[in-house]
Amino acid sequence: xxxxxxxxxxxxxxxxxxxxxxxxxxxxxxxxxxxxxxxxxxxxxxxxxxxxxxxxxxxxxxxxxxxxxxxxxxxxxxxxxxxxxxxxxxxxxxxxxxxxxxxxxxxxxxxxxxxxxxxxxxxxxxxxxxxxxxxxxxxxxxxxxxxxxxxxxxxxxxxxxxxxxxxxxxxxxxxxxxxxxxxxxxxxxxxxxxxxxxxxxxxxxxxxxxxxxxxxxxxxxxxxxxxxxxxxxxxxxxxxxxxxxxxxxxxxxxxxxxxxxxxxxxxxxxxxxxxxxxxxxxxxxxxxxxxxxxxxxxxxxxxxxxxxxxxxxxxxxxxxxxxxxxxxxxxxxxxxxxxxxxxxxxxxxxxxxxxxxxxxxxxxxxxxxxxxxxxxxxxxxxxxxxxxxxxxxxxxxxxxxxxxxxxxxxxxxxxxxxxxxxxxxxxxxxxxxxxxxxxxxxxxxxxxxxxxxxxxxxxxxxxxxxxxxxxxxxxxxxxxxxxxxxxxxxxxxxxxxxxxxxxxxxxx
Amino acid sequence: xxxxxxxxxxxxxxxxxxxxxxxxxxxxxxxxxxxxxxxxxxxxxxxxxxxxxxxxxxxxxxxxxxxxxxxxxxxxxxxxxxxx
Numbered sequence: 124x125x126x127x128x129x130x131x132x133x134x135x136x137x138x139x140x141x142x143x144x145x146x147x148x149x150x151x152x153x154x155x156x157x158x159x160x161x162x163x164x165x166x167x168x169x170x171x172x173x174x175x176x177x178x179x180x181x182x183x184x185x186x187x188x189x190x191x192x193x194x195x196x197x198x199x200x201x202x203x204x205x206x207x208x209x210x211x212x213x214x215x216x217x218x219x220x221x222x223x224x225x226x227x228x229x230x231x232x233x234x235x236x237x238x239x240x241x242x243x244x245x246x247x248x249x250x251x252x253x254x255x256x257x258x259x260x261x262x263x264x265x266x267x268x269x270x271x272x273x274x275x276x277x278x279x280x281x282x283x284x285x286x287x288x289x290x291x292x293x294x295x296x297x298x299x300x301x302x303x304x305x306x307x308x309x310x311x312x313x314x315x316x317x318x319x320x321x322x323x324x325x326x327x328x329x330x331x332x333x334x335x336x337x338x339x340x341x342x343x344x345x346x347x348x349x350x351x352x353x354x355x356x357x358x359x360x361x362x363x364x365x366x367x368x369x370x371x372x373x374x375x376x377x378x379x380x381x382x383x384x385x386x387x388x389x390x391x392x393x394x395x396x397x398x399x400x401x402x403x404x405x406x407x408x409x410x411x412x413x414x415x416x417x418x419x420x421x422x423x424x425x426x427x428x429x430x431x432x433x434x435x436x437x438x439x440x441x442x443x444x445x446x447x448x449x450x451x452x453x454x455x456x457x458x459x460x461x462x463x464x465x466x467x468x469x470x471x472x473x474x475x476x477x478x479x480x481x482x483x484x485x486x487x488x489x490x491x492x493x494x495x496x497x498x499x500x501x502x503x504x505x506x507x508x509x510x511x512x513x514x515x516x517x518x519x520x521x522x523x524x525x526x527x528x529x530x531x532x533x534x535x536x537x538x539x540x541x542x543x544x545x546x547x548x549x550x551x552x553x554x555x556x557x558x559x560x561x562x563x564x565x566x567x568x569x570x571x572x573x574x575x576x577x578x579x580x581x582x583x584x585x586x587x588x589x590x591x592x593x594x595x596x597x598x599x600x601x602x603x604x605x606x607x608x609x610x611x612x613x614x615x616x617x618x619x620x621x622x623x624x625x626x627x628x629x630x631x
Numbered sequence: 632x633x634x635x636x637x638x639x640x641x642x643x644x645x646x647x648x649x650x651x652x653x654x655x656x657x658x659x660x661x662x663x664x665x666x667x668x669x670x671x672x673x674x675x676x677x678x679x680x681x682x683x684x685x686x687x688x689x690x691x692x693x694x695x696x697x698x699x700x701x702x703x704x705x706x707x708x709x710x711x712x713x714x715x
Binding site for chain 2 (some may be wrong): 594
């Protein structure tokens with residue numbers, strides 16, 4: 124059965140309709156968990172496995188706030204291997220290259236199904252090559268909140284790495300030797316998992332402020348170390364020096380300005396890459412020159428935004444995860460640097476989410492097609508290299524969604540007639556900025572009208588594609604494997620695309 | 632003797648050339664699945680243009696565009712010829 128974007132979806136799955144279709148459906152909520160008894164304190168993973176009777180075919184969840192520095196998911200994997208528990212369904216909010224223990228568990232069918240929002244590294248590689256026996260389901264950050272609160276993804280035990288926990292069982296990411304700041308992605312797991320264990324290496328008497336309330340916490344597991352704080356740094360704190368990246372960033376800021384988006388009380392979100400940082404820096408310059416103060420910036424928060432908050436350029440930061448240690452410090456110190464849960468960030472069924480309050484967002488793309496559909500999940504051969512994260516959530520929520528990318532990366536054209544996999548639907552992507560010109564989604568007549576007298580180089584997507592092919596040549600057609608290894612679930616729970624195993628010809 | 636030009640940086644290629652009884656071309660490219668034929672054609676045409684045969688050419692490609700591949704090969708050829 125074809126979905127609305129023409130992708131063939133297996134008949135037992137719900138096909139994607141359009142990004143506003145959630146408005147036609149009611150929110151489904153299971154009841155929040157009720158803790159049976161007092162919070163129990165444990166001292167080993169074994170005790171936790173025994174207490175919750177962790178066994179074959181259960182679903183275990185994790186968050187990824189410690190990213191490459193996370194030891195909790197790795198320790199749980201080691202114990203699963205030791206006990207040889209089979210058929211587990213894993214639901215980490217993201218999977219990073221350091222989670223190498225998961226690879227063996229996938230190969231040996233200890234882990235057979237996975238829900239996640241983003242993955243790369245060795246785990247992504249073995250799944251791309253077809254080694255996961257069951258299915259990989261890719262969610263958005265907001266969609267993960269929905270799939271958990273609706274009970275569609277039932278979690279038996281949530282292991283929540285928590286940088287500090289008090290004697291009542293309340294948890295916070297703001298302090299501790301592995302402080303990581305906001306714990307926004309852990310909130311749905313906390314509230315809806317059947318059993319919840321906070322794993323910490325920093326026990327305190329009493330936390331005055333905490334994001335995780337003990338009312339949901341069954342057990343606290345105290346260990347020597349939950350991770351390596353240095354591994355939590357994601358993205359970069361450096362502005363790009365690449366002339367192509369700088370040109371794109373500069374053009375992006377000029378365009379934002381021409382559209383009147385940098386104005387008193389505006390709100391924005393960008394990624395954490397080097398080119399995004401250059402955009403932020405150009406926006407900052409304009410704000411300073413004209414004494415503009417923004418209402419808020421949101422997202423994964425980085426030093427660049429902390430500096431703007433502390434410099435009075437933004438009134439608030441809404442933070443679902445801290446991307447660097449400066450953001451962690453600010454989260455602990457600045458009262459206007461506020462936490463948000465993944466649901467408050469991007470769940471389509473939550474009221475007044477931050478994503479919907481954004482004036483503009485600047486996002487990346489691995490591929491974009493003639494219909495403005497964006498792929499950030501796979502490369503051109505079908506290898507898994509990422510995932511939506513918040514991409515689809517904020518692309519839908521923001522008034523103006525801008526995607527920036529060089530036209531060509533290592534000879535590979537970014538524009539395709541059809542993207543390899545659709546992560547974010549083209550109806551939510553308004554402007555594509557490259558070093559050689561800009562394309563505007565024909566559906567956004569208002570934006571085209573505003574820019575009609577500007578000297579910005581505006582092309583159609585077809586024109587940009589032809590320009591690219593004149594430089595790179597036309598790439599050979601990619602062979603697709605028949606085997607479906609999973610799918611990309613749009614934020615409302617419909618299926619926007621399937622994921623296929625990489626063809627054997629491309630596996631070395 | 633072998634002669635080289637280029638680098639293994641992104642968007643560049645390293646070209647190695649040496650004399651041989653017959654002309655052989657080896658291509659190892661990160662975008663070989665997509666552009667093998669174009670890369671081979673760029674090498675063949677450049678060898679013809681430069682009136683060079685009886686060489687073994689190795690292209691270690693990191694996504695170079697055709698003009699880069701041609702330029703690197705021409706430099707490698709000149710290095711080889713100057714050595715004669």
